[in-house]
Amino acid sequence: MSTTLVMGAVAYAPKVVTIWEGFKAWFREQGLEFDFVLYSNYERQVEAQFDGTLDLAWNSPLAWVRAERIARARGLQVSAVAMRDTDQDLSSVLVVRQDGAAEVAALKGRRVGFGAIDSPQATLIPLDHLRQAGLVAGRDYTAQRFDVLGGKHGDHIGGERDAAVALMAGEIDAAWMIDGNYMAFANEGVLPSGATRILTRTGLYDHCNFTVSPGAPAELIGRFTELLLGMSWDDPAVRSLLELEGLRAWRPGRTSGYAALARAVDDEAFYDAEGKILAADYRY
Amino acid sequence: MPKGRSLLPTIDIESVGFDAGAHLLVKLALGRVAVGEVLRVRSQGEGWEGPLAAWCRSQGHAVDFDAAAGHIEARVTRGAVQAGRWRAAAVTGAIDPRADNAVLPQAEARWGLAARGATVEAGSPAFAFRLSRKDEVWADSAATLYAEAAAAQWNADTAIDWNTAFALPDEVEDAVVQVMTYMVENENAALVVPARFLGQLHPHFREVQALLAIQVADEARHIDVFTRRIALKGRQPGLSTAGGQTSLKTLVDEPDFSVAQFLLAVLGEGTFVSLLNFLNQHAPDPVTRQIARLAARDEARHVAFGMAHLGQSIAREPALLSRLGNAVEARYEHLAGTSGLNEEVFDALILLAAGGTRPADIAAGYGRVQGLLQDMARGREARLAKLGFKGEAAHRLASLHTRNFM
Numbered sequence: 026m027s028t029t030l031v032m033g034a035v036a037y038a039p040k041v042v043t044i045w046e047g048f049k050a051w052f053r054e055q056g057l058e059f060d061f062v063l064y065s066n067y068e069r070q071v072e073a074q075f076d077g078t079l080d081l082a083w084n085s086p087l088a089w090v091r092a093e094r095i096a097r098a099r100g101l102q103v104s105a106v107a108m109r110d111t112d113q114d115l116s117s118v119l120v121v122r123q124d125g126a127a128e129v130a131a132l133k134g135r136r137v138g139f140g141a142i143d144s145p146q147a148t149l150i151p152l153d154h155l156r157q158a159g160l161v162a163g164r165d166y167t168a169q170r171f172d173v174l175g176g177k178h179g180d181h182i183g184g185e186r187d188a189a190v191a192l193m194a195g196e197i198d199a200a201w202m203i204d205g206n207y208m209a210f211a212n213e214g215v216l217p218s219g220a221t222r223i224l225t226r227t228g229l230y231d232h233c234n235f236t237v238s239p240g241a242p243a244e245l246i247g248r249f250t251e252l253l254l255g256m257s258w259d260d261p262a263v264r265s266l267l268e269l270e271g272l273r274a275w276r277p278g279r280t281s282g283y284a285a286l287a288r289a290v291d292d293e294a295f296y297d298a299e300g301k302i303l304a305a306d307y308r309y
Numbered sequence: 310m311p312k313g314r315s316l317l318p319t320i321d322i323e324s325v326g327f328d329a330g331a332h333l334l335v336k337l338a339l340g341r342v343a344v345g346e347v348l349r350v351r352s353q354g355e356g357w358e359g360p361l362a363a364w365c366r367s368q369g370h371a372v373d374f375d376a377a378a379g380h381i382e383a384r385v386t387r388g389a390v391q392a393g394r395w396r397a398a399a400v401t402g403a404i405d406p407r408a409d410n411a412v413l414p415q416a417e418a419r420w421g422l423a424a425r426g427a428t429v430e431a432g433s434p435a436f437a438f439r440l441s442r443k444d445e446v447w448a449d450s451a452a453t454l455y456a457e458a459a460a461a462q463w464n465a466d467t468a469i470d471w472n473t474a475f476a477l478p479d480e481v482e483d484a485v486v487q488v489m490t491y492m493v494e495n496e497n498a499a500l501v502v503p504a505r506f507l508g509q510l511h512p513h514f515r516e517v518q519a520l521l522a523i524q525v526a527d528e529a530r531h532i533d534v535f536t537r538r539i540a541l542k543g544r545q546p547g548l549s550t551a552g553g554q555t556s557l558k559t560l561v562d563e564p565d566f567s568v569a570q571f572l573l574a575v576l577g578e579g580t581f582v583s584l585l586n587f588l589n590q591h592a593p594d595p596v597t598r599q600i601a602r603l604a605a606r607d608e609a610r611h612v613a614f615g616m617a618h619l620g621q622s623i624a625r626e627p628a629l630l631s632r633l634g635n636a637v638e639a640r641y642e643h644l645a646g647t648s649g650l651n652e653e654v655f656d657a658l659i660l661l662a663a664g665g666t667r668p669a670d671i672a673a674g675y676g677r678v679q680g681l682l683q684d685m686a687r688g689r690e691a692r693l694a695k696l697g698f699k700g701e702a703a704h705r706l707a708s709l710h711t712r713n714f715m
């Protein structure tokens with residue numbers, strides 16, 4: 026059995042190197058041999074969870090959905106051991122100009138902006154939200170995608186920002202974004218104060234988790250989880266790491282917040298039940 | 310509705326959205342409730358729940374929504390994240406330098422660039438400020454001297470009548486240019502020395518930092534006006550000697566702040582005050598006289614800080630006196646093989662004070678320069694005595710001072 030715990034992470038931005046080098050040093054100080062492998066996309070990372078390369082992976086919610094499907098199809102199991110406090114109970118909002126649609130039904134025949142094709146928060150869950158309200162993309166409204174960096178599962182904020190810019194330019198009638206980006210884009214001046222409204226909001230969902238690969242060494246995973254959950258924001262030595270990774274405290278993993286995403290994956294035919302990629306125009 | 314719920318602190322953000330600063334209304338109101346307590350948030354707007362939830366999540370506050378009363382209300386529970394951030398934060402003295410424990414004996418590297426008295430988060434980066442001990446750099450009068458300096462800044466364009474008509478004999482104009490060339494070289498040392506210390510000084514000692522900064526600005530202005538005087542009649546700078554620069558290099562290379570203040574301010578700039586007063590009195594043209602008068606005022610302040618810093622340092626550590634004496638001796642030994650003041654400068658001073666080339670002019674100029682040298686030596690001796698050097702030692706050390714003046 027290997028004595029080093031190997032984790033996969035997707036390098037969606039240069040800071041990812043800083044983050045995981047920091048965690049690696051900290052884990053080793055705590056006596057846990059830890060190493061990481063960086064991937065350029067979540068698809069290859071999830072696949073590496075099934076060929077013995079990775080003991081666990083820092084997965085997007087969509088990557089979790091795929092890992093879970095692949096495992097189930099092979100009679101295996103994956104589990105989510107920990108997640109960020111800031112990844113629980115998120116929502117996405119649909120923003121319109123102040124003079125825009127007054128109700129969701131009024132989006133019929135309009136152009137709605139989404140994020141990257143593989144973005145849970147700016148594409149898949151929003152598509153599901155509108156579908157539940159009776160509006161199907163391509164049939165009832167035009168979906169305009171703002172794709173930045175396929176394979177990163179929407180971790181790159183750029184697509185949502187591009188959609189917001191297009192909304193203010195009048196090129197689209199509504200733009201989806203994760204709830205926190207509404208204020209962030211206002212702070213940046215992309216959304217001028219008072220110029221927009223939030224038309225609707227998705228239900229609550231969860232974001233990333235640490236997904237344990239089938240057959241990963243249980244003792245190392247246990248130690249890893251114990252160390253993570255013990256990290257305290259009050260400790261200046263770890264606070265900078267937590268700040269970099271954008272959380273206040275690690276929480277035990279839960280998988281109750283992925284239902285809407287799983288439904289969207291089926292409805293939009295993104296993966297099949299065995300985790301095979303169906304989306305034809307998905308490049309990563 | 311549970312009894313007491315109406316007693317919850319409440320903030321009504323009215324119709325202000327989270328694209329218009331609503332978070333600040335919530336933040337200010339949360340500042341008035343304790344960690345773990347609940348703030349009720351009301352809004353007349355629409356679609357504010359998502360951004361409020363996102364903001365609370367990013368700040369570590371819990372939030373839930375209640376639509377029971379016919380309109381939506383949020384209940385925000387203040388989290389401990391902000392309090393946690395400031396645990397073990399550093400106390401960094403206080404703003405008023407005259408208050409007890411305001412300027413601390415040792416400024417810590419991790420206080421960094423923070424304002425003195427600020428609360429500094431634990432885990433802030435360490436800055437390598439070499440001069441971090443109060444007794445290395447401090448003088449109580451620094452703030453007063455800085456205020457005086459700030460009030461006494463002058464504009465070289467308007468304070469000097471550059472257009473005043475005058476014409477000097479060529480030899481005398483050349484002499485003025487040579488003296489100005491020498492002055493620029495010395496002012497460069499007077500600029501570089503405090504500038505180097507400035508970059509090494511912990512910002513905790515704000516008053517000393519400000520004083521050094523304005524001193525650097527003073528010297529830049531001096532270099533500017535001396536240079537403009539060189540160019541006034543279309544000349545280029547004159548000669549620079551190896552001996553003169555060797556003397557100045559010992560100042561630039563001195564790593565100890567107190568020793569540098571002693572050699573540069575007390576002995577060097579003090580001597581320069583005599584020279585500038587001499588030029589103010591005897592320079593052959595009104596522009597040079599004006600320049601010298603203005604620069605002398607600035608230099609007197611530079612000397613005053615050096616005297617104040619050393620007076621305080623010696624009072625605390627009398628042994629410093631012998632260290633300073635040794636520094637003068639060592640510098641004298643080091644420069645023994647050099648020619649000291651360059652002959653061109655010395656002769657230029659005579660010519661400048663002569664104002665002409667007739668024998669009687671030269672003799673008068675020579676006499677004035679002799680008077681200058683005596684004045685310089687007397688001034689040095691007086692300052693050394695004031696710092697605590699006993700009569701004979703003060704006299705001896707004053708006489709060992711570099712022949713380059715600075």
Ligand SMILES: [Fe+2]
Nearest residue numbers: 496499528531
């Ligand atoms: Fe000067």
Ligand SMILES: [Fe+2]
Nearest residue numbers: 499578608611
């Ligand atoms: Fe000076």
